[in-house]
Each structure stands twice: as C-alpha cells, then as structure tokens.
Amino acid sequence: xxxxxxxxxxxxxxxxxxxxxxxxxxxxxxxxxxxxxxxxxxxxxxxxxxxxxxxxxxxxxxxxxxxxxxxxxxxxxxxxxxxxxxxxxxxxxxxxxxxxxxxxxxxxxxxxxxxxxxxxxxxxxxxxxxxxxxxxxxxxxxxxxxxxxxxxxxxxxxxxxxxxxxx
Numbered sequence: 001x002x003x004x005x006x007x008x009x010x011x012x013x014x015x016x017x018x019x020x021x022x023x024x025x026x027x028x029x030x031x032x033x034x035x036x037x038x039x040x041x042x043x044x045x046x047x048x049x050x051x052x053x054x055x056x057x058x059x060x061x062x063x064x065x066x067x068x069x070x071x072x073x074x075x076x077x078x079x080x081x082x083x084x085x086x087x088x089x090x091x092x093x094x095x096x097x098x099x100x101x102x103x104x105x106x107x108x109x110x111x112x113x114x115x116x117x118x119x120x121x122x123x124x125x126x127x128x129x130x131x132x133x134x135x136x137x138x139x140x141x142x143x144x145x146x147x148x149x150x151x152x153x154x155x156x157x158x159x160x161x162x163x164x165x166x167x
Contacts (some may be wrong), residue, residue: 105148112145 123130
C-alpha cells in the first residue's frame with residue numbers, strides 16, 4: 001500500500017515541459033521495474049538524456065540551415081515568408097461586355113443551354129409532378145441553345161496575333 005495518496009497521479013502544477021519530463025521519468029521507472037522481472041531480457045542500455053523535442057526532429061535539415069535568432073524572438077520564418085514585388089506592367093483584364101448590348105439570340109441560347117439543365121435538376125428535386133410537356137420543352141430549349149452556340153463558333157483561327165496562345 002502506498003503511503004502517499006497522490007504518488008501515482010501526475011503533477012498538476014508547473015508548465016508543460018515539467019509535466020512532460022515528470023511523465024517520461026515515471027514511464028522510465030515503470031519500464032525499469034518491468035524489465036527487472038526474472039525471465040525477461042532487457043534491451044541494451046541507451047543514454048537516457050533529456051528527451052528529444054518535436055522541434056529537434058529535422059530529417060531534411062531545413063531548420064539547421066537557418067541561424068537561431070538571439071534577440072529572444074521565438075518565431076521562425078518559413079520558405080514562403082517573402083514579399084512579392086509589384087511590377088508596374090501587371091496584366092489588367094479588359095472589362096467584359098455589358099449584357100444589354102448582347103445579341104438577343106445569343107442571350108436566349110445561353111439561357112436555354114445553361115438554364116435548361118439547372119431547371120431540370122431543381123424540378124426533379126422540388127417539383128416532382130412537373131408536366132411532361134414542360135420537361136420536353138426544357139430539353140428542346142437546351143438542345144436548341146447548345147446547337148445555336150456551337151453553330152456560332154468560328155470555324156478558323158485568326159493567326160494575326162502572333163505565335164502565342166489565343167484565348
């Protein structure tokens with residue numbers, strides 16, 4: 001029987017490092033007592049110095065190449081801690097055309113090609129009893145809109161812009 005009621009319980013006071021060292025010491029005591037039983041072969045003795053911390057583990061040598069800061073600052077810099085230089089000739093995209101000036105046939109084709117499948121998905125979720133004539137009409141609007149948009153595609157490239165990519 002133990003005379004100290006808290007002998008097996010961990011320490012609650014102190015910082016995390018003290019608690020961790022206390023836990024390691026208690027586990028080493030348990031391991032030593034377990035290995036001292038007759039019939040068990042103990043592993044070879046290794047140096048039992050202070051346990052390695054997570055920040056000491058550096059298999060690629062990334063942190064070893066950086067000098068430690070002596071000013072008391074504990075923050076470290078990583079490979080992506082840099083500022084991007086702004087150049088004066090950054091690409092600025094042109095403003096997209098206003099929908100008011102769009103050709104009505106192209107606008108209706110886009111509504112049919114993009115809106116038709118969306119309507120069918122939402123109708124299948126929220127309006128299960130949609131009339132069959134409406135569903136067939138939406139499918140026809142999709143096919144007509146997609147067909148018109150494909151028909152309006154240019155059939156040749158304008159290579160006057162140089163050898164670069166044309167978007």
